[in-house]
Amino acid sequence: MPQFLSTTDADFAPRFAALLEMKREDAPEVDDIVARIIADVRARGDAAVIELTERFDRLSLTPETLAFSPAEIAAAIDKVPGPERAALELAAARIRTYHERQRPADAEWTDPSGATLGWRWTAVEAAGLYVPGGLASYPSSVLMNAIPAQVAGVKRLVMCAPTPGGVVNPLVLLAAHLSGIDTIYRIGGAQAVAAMAYGTATITPVDKITGPGNAFVAAAKRRVFGKVGIDMIAGPSEILVVADADNDPDWIALDLLSQAEHDESAQSILITTDAAFGQAVAAAVDKRLETLDRRAIAGASWRDYGAIVTVRDLSEAAALTDRIAPEHLELCVADPVALSQTITHAGAIFLGQWTPEAIGDYIGGPNHVLPTARSARFSSGLSVLDFMKRTTLARMTPEALKSIGPAAETLAASESLEAHGLSVGARLARLNRKGGEDTGA
Ligand SMILES: NC(=O)c1ccc[n+]([C@@H]2O[C@H](COP(=O)([O-])OP(=O)(O)OC[C@H]3O[C@@H](n4cnc5c(N)ncnc54)[C@H](O)[C@@H]3O)[C@@H](O)[C@H]2O)c1
Ligand SMILES: N[C@H](CO)Cc1c[nH]c[nH+]1
Ligand SMILES: [Zn+2]
Incomplete structure (x- = not known):
């Protein structure tokens, strides 16, 4: 049996906290x-x-x-x-x-001091x-x-x-x-x-x-x-489905099982505004588990890490979703776009009942390599940027150095790093001797 929780239960806060802390991949x-x-x-x-x-x-x-x-x-x-x-x-x-x-x-611009600044992207080897x-x-x-x-x-x-x-x-x-x-x-x-x-x-x-x-x-x-x-x-896959009662319980059950069947350590959670719908989904999961090929894996994942959470309204659902920061989030509600705009932490969002998560696993287009174990709070799905790094660029003219160099000297002195200050100061001294006519070329 998965866990059943309701935000109206007296012990909801500690039970939900325990759900978040379950050690699935960093034991x-x-x-x-x-x-x-x-x-x-x-x-x-x-x-x-x-x-x-x-x-x-x-x-x-x-x-x-x-x-x-x-x-x-x-x-x-x-x-x-x-x-x-x-x-x-x-x-x-x-x-x-x-x-x-x-x-x-890439980017490049010249700022008011006359310095040319920017960055350039290159791939890892x-x-x-x-x-x-x-x-x-x-x-x-x-x-x-x-x-x-x-x-x-x-x-x-x-x-x-x-x-x-x-x-x-x-x-x-x-x-x-x-x-x-x-x-x-x-x-x-x-x-x-x-x-x-x-x-x-x-x-x-x-x-x-x-x-x-x-x-x-x-x-x-x-x-x-x-x-x-x-x-x-x-790591091990996760799905969080937020669904109202206007859904087919069997579809939602299959969406939950689609990630449970990856691994005994996978996690599938349903948040619903309707307790009876939650019960119907639980029954549909049990029915599907009777025949699913990978029922041993999916059943263990659902039993050990599955959960059905009943909330009072969708704003509670959004707040809990942000705390879970799921790898995959399915929004099966009347206005999934509006709900998605109230949620910040999720690896990938699937909007509406016609967008099963499994489409994203194979063919949608976005990447299916996604952060798990609540790491969507600070990381994103795999992208082109993961294979690139950014090198910054700066080029001073004599005018630019005269404009911002003295502040660098002051900061170097405040850090007691004499050579830093002198490396700027020696150039400024030359410019000042020449009356600022050095081209710097
Ligand atoms: N988050 C994502 O983006 C994403 C995408 C696809 C799959 N997944 C997840 O990837 C995982 C795939 O797992 P898998 O097991 O099928 O394949 P896997 O390749 O990740 O792991 C198999 C390897 O695990 C090692 N292993 C197994 N038992 C071990 C033990 N007791 N001690 C030491 N090493 C051991 C073995 O070396 C084995 O080769 C699933 O959890 C799935 O949910 C996640
Ligand atoms: N759901 C997995 C990511 O957690 C990706 C995947 C590949 N094949 C099927 N599913
Ligand atoms: Zn999958």
């Missing part, structure tokens, strides 16, 4: 295991990666077989049936069109894309990772995706091929993240690691941050 035991795995990969490189892949993915590899060969990729791609290929190509085209709009612009593969395989996550990287202009793209028991989904390889990935490693988990961050004899390290994964992947990304950049914490 200390996960972090301890991950710390040991990273240390092992740093110490023993390929040997550790191979041993850990044998242990967690039941797959025997050698340094030579860590990556798929071009012949293996070509053979797998050949096997993809036409309709799957067409669907993947449609998704890739829509994702590319959406992300091309995110390309940032090498990105490591993590594509999950433990409990399901994710061709869609290949596209969501690789297309923004390509649009940004990243030169080297490597991908890691586990293949438990050696079972490969050919669509994963086709998606990688379609989106310009140079090397595909059949490894996963914390060992893959560590290998991409620190490198091994076989795996050249990257500058930035992106992509979603389970609690072990999320913990590993947290730990390698600083050695490499990371996009965000995109």
Whole structure:
């Protein structure tokens, strides 16, 4: 049974706080295991990666077989049936069109002092894309990772995706091929993240690691941050549906289950203005769980982390939503646009009952790699910007230096940093000797 809460209950505040604090992806035991795995990969490189892949993915590899060969990729791609290929190509085209709009612009202007200022965007050199593969395989996550990287202009793209028991989904390889990935490693988990961050004899390290994964992947990304950049914490999936009684309970049940079926650590929450509708959705979830293929995973997630919250009105729903800061937010209410304008913290918003979250997972266009575990309070879904960095530019003329240099000297003196002040002062002295005629060229 999921938890049932109502804002009218006397114990609502502590129960809601406990719901927010549930440890799904940063449990200390996960972090301890991950710390040991990273240390092992740093110490023993390929040997550790191979041993850990044998242990967690039941797959025997050698340094030579860590990556798929071009012949293996070509053979797998050949096997993809036409309709799957067409669907993947449609998704890739829509994702590319959406992300091309995110390309940032350089800027340059001259301010009143005469200084020319600005910034310029450049891509990271090498990105490591993590594509999950433990409990399901994710061709869609290949596209969501690789297309923004390509649009940004990243030169080297490597991908890691586990293949438990050696079972490969050919669509994963086709998606990688379609989106310009140079090397595909059949490894996963914390060992893959560590290998991409620190490198091994076989795996050249990257500058930035992106992509979603389970609690072990999320913990590993947290730990390698600083050695490499990371996009965000995109861990076990989450959905929050805000729905009034004017919805089909079965549709809402399926939307909740669509994320619950990812992982036992996933979380699905319904906030509704109608307690009876909440009960109807709970019954519909139970009914669907009788037959759903992935009922074991979805059922465990719904039982352990699911919740149905009844609120007095939509303004209460908006306030609770901002506290949850969900990865995915579905607004199934009469005026979803108006409600969305009262909400600040969510990774992705799906407006209206005709926009199931699953559309966003595959084909809508926006990225499905999104912040989880309340990190949408301070981070955003994967974008072209995640693969770029901004370098600032400044050019002084003699006039500009004469105008703002003395203030810099004053501030340097206030910090007791003499050489700072002198590096400005020496130039000002020259300008003052020459009566300000130096061209500065
Ligand atoms: N937030 C997002 O944007 C987003 C997008 C897609 C998927 N997801 C999430 O990604 C996750 C995918 O998880 P998955 O398990 O299918 O694939 P995964 O590739 O993330 O994890 C599989 C790996 O986990 C490691 N692992 C498993 N059990 C372990 C243990 N006991 N100790 C150490 N390592 C262990 C193994 O190395 C294995 O290769 C799900 O939680 C899903 O909800 C999130
Ligand atoms: N819902 C996931 C993000 O949490 C993404 C995904 C891929 N395939 C299906 N779903
Ligand atoms: Zn999904």
